[in-house]
Amino acid sequence: MSNWIDIAALGDIPQRGARVVKTSLGCVAVFRTAEDDVFALNNACPHKAGPLAEGIVHGKSVTCPLHNWVISLETGEAQGEDEGRVATYPARVENGRILLDRSFLRARAAA
């Protein structure tokens, strides 16, 4: 059975932007790059839990709005000197719709 849930239209997130999806276990940030790739990450910076969805998106990275850590959207890994990783979840675009994997919710619940 398909585990993908339709979340919203791609156009609901601006290019180089993000929006959050609420779950019972906190927010997931969904990012859209300039190339229309989408990524889903836990909306809490590994540094001090800054809301990554409010950061500036560049290339395949986002800069945290609180203290400028740069986080890779692909791996969730902090770049450069900084160390830390944020959880990433499967996300894709199909027919202009953003899909997230239902199993991430379970993974979150298990975490």
Added chain:
Amino acid sequence: MTQKLVVIGAGMASGRVLEHLFDAGADYDVTLFNAEDRGNYNRIMLSPVLSGDKSYDDIVTHDTDWYESHGVTCRFGEHVTAIDREAKTVTGQNGTVPYDKLLIATGSAPFIIPVQGNDLPGVITYRDLDDTNAMIDAAAKGGKAVVIGGGLLGLEAAAGLAERGMEVTVLHLMGHLMERQLDESAGFLLRRDLQDKGVKVICQASTAAILGETQVEGVMLEDNTGLEADLVVMAVGIRPETRLANDAGLTVARGVEVNAQMQTSDPDIFAVGECVEFDGHLFGLVAPLYDQAKVVANSLMDEPDAFVVKELSTKLKVTGCDLFSAGDFSDGDGREDIVFRDPMRGVYRRLVVEDDVLVGAVMYGDTADSNWFFGLIRDKTAIAEMRETLIFGPAYQGGTPLDPLAAVAALPRDAEICGCNGICKGQIEDAIAAGATDLGAVRATTKASGSCGTCTGLVEQVLAVTLGDDFIMSAAASVCACTDMTHEDVRRMIKSQRLTSMPAVWQACNWTTPDGCHVCRPALNFYLLADWPLEYQDDPQSRFINERKHANIQKDGTFSVVPRMWGGITTPDELRAIADAADKYAVPTVKVTGGQRIDLLGVRGEDLPNIWSDLNDAGMVSGHAYSKGLRTVKTCVGADHCRFGTQDSTGLGIKLEKTLWGSWTPHKLKLAVSGCPRNCAEATCKDIGVVCVDSGYQISIGGAAGMDVRETELLVQVPTEEDTINVIKAVTQLYRENAKYLDRIYKWMGKVGLDWIKERIVDDLDERAALVDRFELSQSIYRKDPWAEHAAKKAASYQPLANLSLEAAE
């Protein structure tokens, strides 16, 4: 067999000779005499030492290690007293040494005018480090200095002494300063700029006597004017130091005569530098001396070489007085002048043309194109085709773009880049090809930019053009890791190439990342919207969250909301609306800010459009407490209530805030208006402050009270509110158009100078009006409430994309 080379004088010329000899591995055992008690240093840079910009250590060119490693016997602090050509020996104060070859490099001696009192203590010439130190010591005591002589050296001395706090007067014999290079009105510009630096200039001043008993006390002029002086600097000229050569019976005219191989009338004796005379020419600048040094070294190694006299150029090393001159200015049949002046901007250019060839150029105020003009003179380029527009410089010829890099790229290989060392673009390119890939390496291998340093930027540009992406323009200066360009270059590119979108900038300026980063994008977004208010569309995704959501993000991800209170004035209705909003959205903290308004802290992101809409309904708008833009205009109560108030400071503050609000600026912009000099609104530590006085409004700029605390400096006093508002709009626009992103006004002012700002806003009323117009044009787009706009059109984007809380519960 190793030969003995004795060198008399460790100056700029002989230092260069020794470098060439050792670099070529010449077999000489060198003894170096110097009357000064030190080795070679960069004499040119004594002026920066005098003004305090550099120290002696910064200007040493050869240190003890260098002499040791090349086996040079140093006899510093020892005068050579005689040369015996029969015995082939040189005698110094401490004994005699034999030579196989002798090099005379004794430079020149300052000319001392033959008047009574010229030997009093406190009368100093300007030639070496000891003179410089004597001036620094004298200046430490303060008081008055008189500089006799208004040439390059005298003016540099005067500026340096003024910088050190002395009251300085320059006496100049002729009708205006630098009469050989400048006409009267350009001389006037120079004089005005010097006067702004606190240097007084008296022309047609002929010194009759220097007064004083045991120490200099004053100067008496021919017309009986008396001037007080604690220090007198004589800078009236130099003459070649030829005494030793004379005594030794060498052929001496005004200088020691040499042939093209730099050989004196005795084939074993060479001479170099300011002490020589060649083909009727004397020398007073380093460029030709360096050419001579190369020839001397080759002659000493029996390599054929010949010295030729080239055109020279000079620059005045006084900050704020940009002067360049090159070539010949004497009147003559068939010579024509082309003059351009812009007295408001303090710009003057004069070209002398003979037979369709440029033979001389003087530039004052704006010397950016000096190298291009110098190239035309040296290469005797035919200029008939561009005669009409020649004076405007290279930008107007054949569509050469204004881009600094393109202009450098277009220079031919033999275009001179470093005037002091006579280094051409081709030599720098060769050095780069041979592996010198940064400024330090180019300097070390070619000497380019190693002397007076004014060409450093050009050398870097040659590096950039030659290496392209491989050149890292001094890392600290580039905008961020996405580019090698500095903020200044990017701004210039945006204007000159009409780059009106971010991708255009990335493309034209060689960005190395696909879409920038969090450092460059906000800067570019600002530059583009400031320069192209009509063409460019503001990009929220390139703004920091505070400016994207028009609220300050807090450490827990909530936001703060600060409504505007124009000039600090509020009403009971507004306060009630704020109180209601605080209740309705369960705002945890309500605080009075340091900017005279109220902060609602801890508002949830989703609530923002709603709380804004409620505040809008009560007539309030965004306070931009989050922006690099206009923040608050603080006011005091002023003439309406206060017994000392001279003007309506509150009313003026409100007018200012209403006209400036919504504007984006390089960094935040804070204003205040105080009703009298008691200054209760703290106007003198704001970016722009107004202090009202009986006769009008004192507008001062460049204050700060954050990480740096600074007092503002007076820009101008004007009589009316209307003038005040226009001046402030104009300053704001000038700042928006020119400053680097994240420079507050005080930092920007530190770079361009208050005088530069005054010239545009106080002296030039047309420029002021044009700035006001451009500001208003931009405000026609940006003077609006972003809260109302977001609440109406973007409210949905503040909500979560989806709510899956229920999903999980399934």
